[in-house]
Amino acid sequence: MAEYPLTSALMARGAEFLGSKYAILCGAMSWVSERNLVAAISNAGGFGVIACGAMTPELLDTEITGTKALTSKPFGVNLITMHPDLFDLIGVCEKHGISHVVLAGGIPPKGSVEAIKVFGAKVLVFAPTLALASRLLRSGADALVIEGMEAGGHIGPVSTSVLAQEFLPSLAGDFIVFVAGGIGRGDMIAAYLEMGASGVQLGTRFACASESIAHPAFKAAFFRANARDAIASVQVDPRLPVIPVRALKNKGTEEFTAKQREVAQLLDAGTVDMGQAQLQIEHFWAGALRRAVIGGDVESGSLMAGQSVGMVSKEEPVAEIIAQLMAESEAALARR
Numbered sequence: 001m002a003e004y005p006l007t008s009a010l011m012a013r014g015a016e017f018l019g020s021k022y023a024i025l026c027g028a029m030s031w032v033s034e035r036n037l038v039a040a041i042s043n044a045g046g047f048g049v050i051a052c053g054a055m056t057p058e059l060l061d062t063e064i065t066g067t068k069a070l071t072s073k074p075f076g077v078n079l080i081t082m083h084p085d086l087f088d089l090i091g092v093c094e095k096h097g098i099s100h101v102v103l104a105g106g107i108p109p110k111g112s113v114e115a116i117k118v119f120g121a122k123v124l125v126f127a128p129t130l131a132l133a134s135r136l137l138r139s140g141a142d143a144l145v146i147e148g149m150e151a152g153g154h155i156g157p158v159s160t161s162v163l164a165q166e167f168l169p170s171l172a173g174d175f176i177v178f179v180a181g182g183i184g185r186g187d188m189i190a191a192y193l194e195m196g197a198s199g200v201q202l203g204t205r206f207a208c209a210s211e212s213i214a215h216p217a218f219k220a221a222f223f224r225a226n227a228r229d230a231i232a233s234v235q236v237d238p239r240l241p242v243i244p245v246r247a248l249k250n251k252g253t254e255e256f257t258a259k260q261r262e263v264a265q266l267l268d269a270g271t272v273d274m275g276q277a278q279l280q281i282e283h284f285w286a287g288a289l290r291r292a293v294i295g296g297d298v299e300s301g302s303l304m305a306g307q308s309v310g311m312v313s314k315e316e317p318v319a320e321i322i323a324q325l326m327a328e329s330e331a332a333l334a335r336r
């Protein structure tokens with residue numbers, strides 16, 4: 001008998017889709033989700049996803065090769081839709097026979113879903129509204145991730161609990177839907193599975209796993225933090241739409257406000273157009289996150305974290321985190 005029969009039964013469709021033991025994805029986290037964490041997640045029965053972020057096709061090639069050396073289990077690659085070399089990156093995934101590609105950061109551009117499906121990979125997408133989600137799923141995407149504003153990193157405006165109530169009753173019968181954002185315990189996993197989700201995606205809970213290469217100072221900041229410390233960035237200029245980012249409050253949070261003013265002034269002066277302005281903002285985040293994750297600069301770097309950070313209190317191996325989540329889910333379902 002399966003070790004966690006009640007949870008495994010509810011996860012069966014998601015696990016089959018992913019090719020993993022448990023339908024628990026570790027959401028791609030730029031700089032954090034590299035070969036070590038990704039392989040550890042997949043080896044422990046979850047599903048790891050490489051964060052391509054701003055990597056060049058060559059770097060992605062190297063990272064995939066490195067990950068394959070550490071695991072024989074399936075893993076995915078997360079590509080940001082606004083990456084200028086998106087189609088070359090898809091080509092790298094094809095070369096490696098990657099089984100699952102996650103398209104994040106916006107609506108998949110024309111032809112991208114098709115370019116992935118042509119080599120047999122499954123495509124996972126995000127969608128901000130139910131109408132758009134239905135359209136993407138009916139036009140070729142294989143699965144949907146709904147991600148609420150409790151999550152770490154770039155976020156939308158709606159909470160996971162509300163998205164789950166809006167999306168799952170309509171979509172979960174016909175499609176594979178994973179729920180992300182604010183999940184810190186197995187009890188919550190059980191609840192979303194019971195609502196029809198095929199599985200879940202967590203980021204914050206895995207960012208400080210023993211196998212994560214994040215700097216010890218980055219991890220220490222997570223262990224100290226409470227839910228209320230993970231705050232969403234605010235937009236300072238109404239003309240400059242900034243996708244909010246949830247991160248631990250520090251000096252970097254204030255520097256981001258200053259950066260927005262600086263970019264708004266460049267817009268005023270006509271030195272940059274709106275596209276360039278938004279790109280500058282995104283480059284700011286990528287650089288700041290690298291400084292914190294790799295360099296350990298927890299003062300002015302970006303400590304992207306979700307509200308579940310309050311439930312991260314120590315460094316643990318991925319296998320233990322997954323076992324704990326599964327056991328909590330199982331106990332919750334058994335109590336029903």
Ligand SMILES: Cc1cc2nc3c(=O)[nH]c(=O)nc-3n(C[C@H](O)[C@H](O)[C@H](O)COP(=O)(O)O)c2cc1C
Nearest residue numbers: 027028029030104151152153181182203204304306
């Ligand atoms: C440090 C950090 C970096 C992230 N970077 C990315 C990214 O590059 N691409 C992406 O699609 N999501 C990114 N995310 C979101 C995660 O993939 C995941 O969906 C999210 O963390 C789930 O919510 P949770 O943090 O509440 O568990 C990031 C999250 C964190 C905490």
